[in-house]
Structures are given as C-alpha cells and as structure tokens.
Amino acid sequence: MHSLEGRVALVTGGSRSVGKGIALGLCEAGATVYITGRSVSDRVAARVSALGGRAVAVPCDHQDDDRVKSVFEHIAKCEGRLDVLVNNAWGGYQRLRNRKANPGFQWKDPFWQQPLTLWDEMHTVGVRSNYIASVFAAQAMQEQGHGLIVSISFYAGRRYRDNVPYGVSKAAVDRLAQDMAVELAPHNVASVSLYPGHVIDVKKTRKPKRESAQFVGRAIAALATDRGLMKKTGQILVAAELAREYGFTDTDGTQPAPYDKL
Numbered sequence: 001m002h003s004l005e006g007r008v009a010l011v012t013g014g015s016r017s018v019g020k021g022i023a024l025g026l027c028e029a030g031a032t033v034y035i036t037g038r039s040v041s042d043r044v045a046a047r048v049s050a051l052g053g054r055a056v057a058v059p060c061d062h063q064d065d066d067r068v069k070s071v072f073e074h075i076a077k078c079e080g081r082l083d084v085l086v087n088n089a090w091g092g093y094q095r096l097r098n099r100k101a102n103p104g105f106q107w108k109d110p111f112w113q114q115p116l117t118l119w120d121e122m123h124t125v126g127v128r129s130n131y132i133a134s135v136f137a138a139q140a141m142q143e144q145g146h147g148l149i150v151s152i153s154f155y156a157g158r159r160y161r162d163n164v165p166y167g168v169s170k171a172a173v174d175r176l177a178q179d180m181a182v183e184l185a186p187h188n189v190a191s192v193s194l195y196p197g198h199v200i201d202v203k204k205t206r207k208p209k210r211e212s213a214q215f216v217g218r219a220i221a222a223l224a225t226d227r228g229l230m231k232k233t234g235q236i237l238v239a240a241e242l243a244r245e246y247g248f249t250d251t252d253g254t255q256p257a258p259y260d261k262l
Contacts, residue, residue: 003030004026004031004053004083004221004224004225005029007030007224008075008081008083009032009033009082009083009084009086010033010082010085011034011035011086011088012062012086012087012088012129013062013088014086015036015040016037018088018196018216019037019086019089020035020048021212021216022088024213024214025217025218025220026084026086027052028052028217029052030053031083032056034056034058034071035058036058036059036062037057037059038059040060042057058074062089062129062133063124072136082144082147083147083148084149085133085134085141085148085150086150086220087129087134087173090152090169091121091123091126091169107162114163123165123172130173131176134180134191137149138184141187141189142187142189146188147188147190148189148191148224149189150193150223151176151177151194153177153194154170154196156171157236158171158236177191177234178191178193178236181233184233185230185234188230190229192223193235194239195236195238195239197211197240197259199213211250211256215251219237219242219243219248221248222246223242226246238259240256240259243256
C-alpha cells in the first residue's frame, strides 16, 4: 500500500461515482481528503473515512468561482498545505439524460441534433472548472515547493467517442494538463491527465473487464508517492498501466487491462 499519511488532497466532484472512488482510494492510503460537490454530505465523508485517513465534505458548485476560492482558503486555514488536487468535476451526461429537463435528448446523437447547451455543459464544468481549481491549487503548491494536479480525462480526448462536445472537452482537459505542467515544472509541481478504464459505480457489482472507481484512487495514491513523479509531468497516463508499473491491484485483487486493449 502506498502511504499518504500526513498528505492533504482535494477531489472535486467527489460525492459520487468516480470521484467518490478516488476519495476512497486516497483515504485508504491514509490521506486527509477534502471532497467537493453540490450535494456532498458529511455522511459521504464518513463512509470514505471508514477506509482510513480522514474525509471532509465541502459543498461547492464549481460554476461559482468565489465558492471555489473559499474551498482552497478553508483548506489552507485548516491544514496549512495541499499536496494533491484531483480535477474530477464535470458536466456529466447522467444529468443531461434527465428526460424531463431534456426531452428527446440522446447522448450519441450527431452534433447537429444535440442541444446547443451540451457544449457549455461539457466545457463549463469540466474544462473551465479544472482551470479555476488548478489556479488556486497552483498558488498554494508553487509556494510550498511541491504538489500534484491530476485531471481526470478519457480516451475520447484522443479519438472519437459518442459525441463531438464530449470528445473536444476531453482533448481540452488533456491539453490543459500538459500546458500547466510546463509552467509548474520549475516549482516542482506535477500536472498530469489520467484516463480511467470502463469504471463501474462504487454501489454496483464489478463486471468483467471493468475497473472499480477506487482503483483510480489507488493509481493517484501511487503517483503521489513516486519520488520520480516529475519525470511524468505533462503526460497522459492510464490507471491500468500505472497498476502494472507500481504493483497495485483493484479491490478484487486483479489488474484490469487498459481500456483501449479490451
């Protein structure tokens, strides 16, 4: 197990699904993990803390810059440091699939049949929110002389998958992580983009060829404890490939294959 005792992490969009699994993986490694989300609660934090470490729930709408800034100020006041930022909040299609709010919406429709708002949904919470959180994290990390910013992305950033706004937003997340890495490198702060595989929700039963969300958190814990981390800054990394490099497994003891190898 890679130990993050004494380290402080922030996971945006950490109240459910992949974000919650990431928080579980970091807490399991002993970190203090702050979890943001519009509906995050102390009950979620308590469940995450049960694995070890400590989780703190901080409600936050990542479309509100002042609220985001206050989260970082709160962490600075309470902890005096921030070692890891995981940019996970995004304009997820789960909400867009709400039939009452979006009658007739189909995630895989061609772009000319999609609602125009889909572009903004994918880029406001996902690309812009990553940038804003990274600005505040970088201010703290460059001052302390170390840190890691992980932006959760997906293979759609490299090739077409499902729809145009989704793929373009993932490509933007990748490029954001790469360009931030250039400016952060002199301050010993790493920035990477991380691809999970086909993730199963933490509430559901594992299926063959799928990763648990907690597996992604274990990948980040391994990265954060790597003394050679700066050699990876600016790269697009894959959780399943990191498992083989660092020797960790999923919650069922397996090492899932990378998504593009399935």
